[in-house]
Amino acid sequence: MPPPHNTLKPHALMQRYSLPRLLAHARRHHEDWQRAWRNPAPKDAYDTVIVGGGGHGLATAYYLAKEHGVTDVAVIERGYLGGGNTGRNTTIVRSNYLRDASTRLYDFALDLWRDLSREINFNVMFSARGVLNLGHTLQDMRDIERRVGANRLNGVDGEVLTTAEVQRLVPLMNCSPTSRYPVLGASWQPRGGVARHDAVAWGYARAADALGVDLLQQTEVVGIRVENGAVTGVETDLGFIAARRVACVVAGNSGVLARMAGLRLPIESRPLQALVSEPLKPCLDPVVMSAAVHCYISQSAKGDLVIGAGTDVYNGYGQRGSFPVLEHAVAAVCELFPAFSRVRMNRHWGGIVDICPDACPVIGPSPVRGLYFNCGWGTGGFKSTPGSGYVFADTIANERPHPLAAPFGLDRFASGALVDEHGAAAVAH
Numbered sequence: 001m002p003p004p005h006n007t008l009k010p011h012a013l014m015q016r017y018s019l020p021r022l023l024a025h026a027r028r029h030h031e032d033w034q035r036a037w038r039n040p041a042p043k044d045a046y047d048t049v050i051v052g053g054g055g056h057g058l059a060t061a062y063y064l065a066k067e068h069g070v071t072d073v074a075v076i077e078r079g080y081l082g083g084g085n086t087g088r089n090t091t092i093v094r095s096n097y098l099r100d101a102s103t104r105l106y107d108f109a110l111d112l113w114r115d116l117s118r119e120i121n122f123n124v125m126f127s128a129r130g131v132l133n134l135g136h137t138l139q140d141m142r143d144i145e146r147r148v149g150a151n152r153l154n155g156v157d158g159e160v161l162t163t164a165e166v167q168r169l170v171p172l173m174n175c176s177p178t179s180r181y182p183v184l185g186a187s188w189q190p191r192g193g194v195a196r197h198d199a200v201a202w203g204y205a206r207a208a209d210a211l212g213v214d215l216l217q218q219t220e221v222v223g224i225r226v227e228n229g230a231v232t233g234v235e236t237d238l239g240f241i242a243a244r245r246v247a248c249v250v251a252g253n254s255g256v257l258a259r260m261a262g263l264r265l266p267i268e269s270r271p272l273q274a275l276v277s278e279p280l281k282p283c284l285d286p287v288v289m290s291a292a293v294h295c296y297i298s299q300s301a302k303g304d305l306v307i308g309a310g311t312d313v314y315n316g317y318g319q320r321g322s323f324p325v326l327e328h329a330v331a332a333v334c335e336l337f338p339a340f341s342r343v344r345m346n347r348h349w350g351g352i353v354d355i356c357p358d359a360c361p362v363i364g365p366s367p368v369r370g371l372y373f374n375c376g377w378g379t380g381g382f383k384s385t386p387g388s389g390y391v392f393a394d395t396i397a398n399e400r401p402h403p404l405a406a407p408f409g410l411d412r413f414a415s416g417a418l419v420d421e422h423g424a425a426a427v428a429h
């Protein structure tokens, strides 16, 4: 520990903290770091191969090993772990969806979030700072009342707030009755919040690796081998890897993987963008979302404003989006928070989200035996990461859908039992 400053004379300080000494100190304390996970050579065969090293794929691997003792598992990732949507999202976590099936699934995930840091021994910085969904029209407010009522019937926390209550929570927000879309109130979920996205991927990766899961980065799946209606393994750029079960968890690339197995999914892949500002002093506590003005915003632990935009209107696989969408999001932020119009933006980026016609995920088996899909989370899958991994692992291990996953099977597109969540999704799909 350095002594409290001003007890040493400046020249003594210089001697003690001279550049060579500082460098020597830095080197000594940054050598021989333990690897967070191994870098294994791929085996010829695994019991289960998970394609996609995002949060959902890694969580699935972790729960397969931890809850079901299935450790002969490889996670195959073409880039780096968490480099897809997991590392590109705006990290909003909530469970206030409208339909029973989705509320139960997302609320199960929210319960897991609360203890996740301890569960995987990695600080995922889950911060339950509360989530506001603003209402700007009478119809918005009716929808909010309906949704909060439905949430409460499912035991999910929720309140309908007045304009004055919203203003008390977010003093910087423009709640003037003369604004273009006046804030008439909001739904408020106090248990919602944000978490550190990279930490979620790293934490699950380290925990899965410790249980014996092989994490194969920089390895791309380029084909899926199917024989007599059953999956037998995956072709990768390093060669064939045999597997009894293959689980595809590749978000925006799900349609591409499905095509490798001769299947067609009811999924569209589109760019979704986000941006962050320069860091500011704490000024925005809860997460604020507005479907009408169309933006969602929170302040990160290091002070940046984290802002989400809408999806592009066209399909595509480039991890960037079009400028008008971004411009629209920034205009919406300035309308809600005029003070932010002078804040500079530091970075923006895009991810490819996978969108189902009913704005709900697909979790479960496919028509090919042994081939499973977990996809279609659209603009809102980060919040479900622990729950998604848990129920998907259970589905794969027991070769039947977990009860919370059952309503989200591919079969719903044949039976017509869709679970429409367009109204409760963060941004218009």
Ligand SMILES: Cc1cc2nc3c(=O)[nH]c(=O)nc-3n(C[C@H](O)[C@H](O)[C@H](O)COP(=O)(O)OP(=O)(O)OC[C@H]3O[C@@H](n4cnc5c(N)ncnc54)[C@H](O)[C@@H]3O)c2cc1C
Pocket: 051, 052, 053, 054, 055, 056, 057, 076, 077, 078, 079, 080, 081, 082, 083, 084, 085, 086, 087, 088, 089, 090, 091, 092, 093, 219, 220, 221, 222, 249, 250, 251, 252, 253, 272, 273, 274, 308, 349, 350, 351, 352, 353, 377, 378, 379, 380, 381, 382, 383, 384
């Ligand atoms: C800008 C943006 C903002 C968002 N904001 C939120 C939010 O606030 N809250 C929320 O809940 N959700 C949000 N989402 C959605 C959320 O990020 C995703 O639903 C979630 O992260 C999906 O996780 P995943 O693990 O399924 O996919 P990913 O993290 O995308 O992981 C899939 C992995 O598969 C890999 N892969 C693809 N093809 C292959 C192949 N052939 N071989 C090997 N590997 C392959 C990819 O490289 C990738 O790493 C947002 C998304 C974006 C883009």
